[in-house]
Amino acid sequence: MLVDDYWASGHNARVGEKVEMLNHEFRVCGIVEHGKGARKFLPIATLQELIGAVDKASIFYVKLDNPANANQVVAEVKQVPGMERYAVRSLQDYLSLMTPGNLPGFSTFINVVIGVALIIGFIVIFQSMYTAVMERTREIGILKSLGANKRYIVAAILRETLMLAIAGIILGLLISFAARAGLLQRFPTIRIMIDGEWMVRAAIIAVIGAMLGAIYPAYKAAQKDPIDALAYE
Numbered sequence: 001m002l003v004d005d006y007w008a009s010g011h012n013a014r015v016g017e018k019v020e021m022l023n024h025e026f027r028v029c030g031i032v033e034h035g036k037g038a039r040k041f042l043p044i045a046t047l048q049e050l051i052g053a054v055d056k057a058s059i060f061y062v063k064l065d066n067p068a069n070a071n072q073v074v075a076e077v078k079q080v081p082g083m084e085r086y087a088v089r090s091l092q093d094y095l096s097l098m099t100p101g102n103l104p105g106f107s108t109f110i111n112v113v114i115g116v117a118l119i120i121g122f123i124v125i126f127q128s129m130y131t132a133v134m135e136r137t138r139e140i141g142i143l144k145s146l147g148a149n150k151r152y153i154v155a156a157i158l159r160e161t162l163m164l165a166i167a168g169i170i171l172g173l174l175i176s177f178a179a180r181a182g183l184l185q186r187f188p189t190i191r192i193m194i195d196g197e198w199m200v201r202a203a204i205i206a207v208i209g210a211m212l213g214a215i216y217p218a219y220k221a222a223q224k225d226p227i228d229a230l231a232y233e
Contacts, residue, residue, distance in 0.1 A: 003039060074088050141224065150223070151222075161211060162210065
């Protein structure tokens with residue numbers, strides 16, 4: 001058996017070692033560079049015998065000199081008599097079928113997870129900000145006794161919430177990139193994508209959740225009577 005360097009790294013496999021596949025034991029006779037179309041390679045006759053499909057094949061992989069001509073080659077292959085019965089796709093189209101958007105119910109699952117995370121975040125932020133406001137009742141009373149109006153109190157609390165949200169977003173992104181690096185180091189065959197669209201979407205959700213969770217505590221702080229606030233212990 002031949003294996004690529006990603007698979008060998010992820011399974012700590014070396015040339016000469018034995019690995020098991022399809023309930024059979026094979027010896028690794030070489031390690032090739034990744035990007036050859038598969039992770040493990042066996043003679044086609046061996047695979048056909050193992051799966052009980054002698055002289056048969058299910059997929060043909062055609063490598064082009066210029067990948068830009070993939071769609072043109074697909075169109076020409078489909079024009080061959082008899083080939084209209086088979087699925088002929090470029091690698092880009094084939095990979096697009098395995099994206100999260102094409103997995104049944106996966107997008108709904110992601111939206112549910114985001115919704116649950118938003119609700120939990122709202123509750124946590126609400127509780128944190130409400131507690132912070134209650135702990136600073138005297139400070140709020142001092143501000144109001146010095147002439148701070150309700151708008152100023154609300155704006156001050158919302159500004160603090162926004163700063164905390166931004167700090168949390170930055171920390172969350174750093175943790176995400178560190179986790180991806182760690183996972184890729186441990187499992188080099190998996191792919192983890194963190195694109196700009198998702199980062200922007202996560203940031204917007206975090207900011208909206210933080211502001212929603214802080215509005216009521218900010219409003220309650222602005223409604224406090226300065227005398228009562230100063231006398232608060």
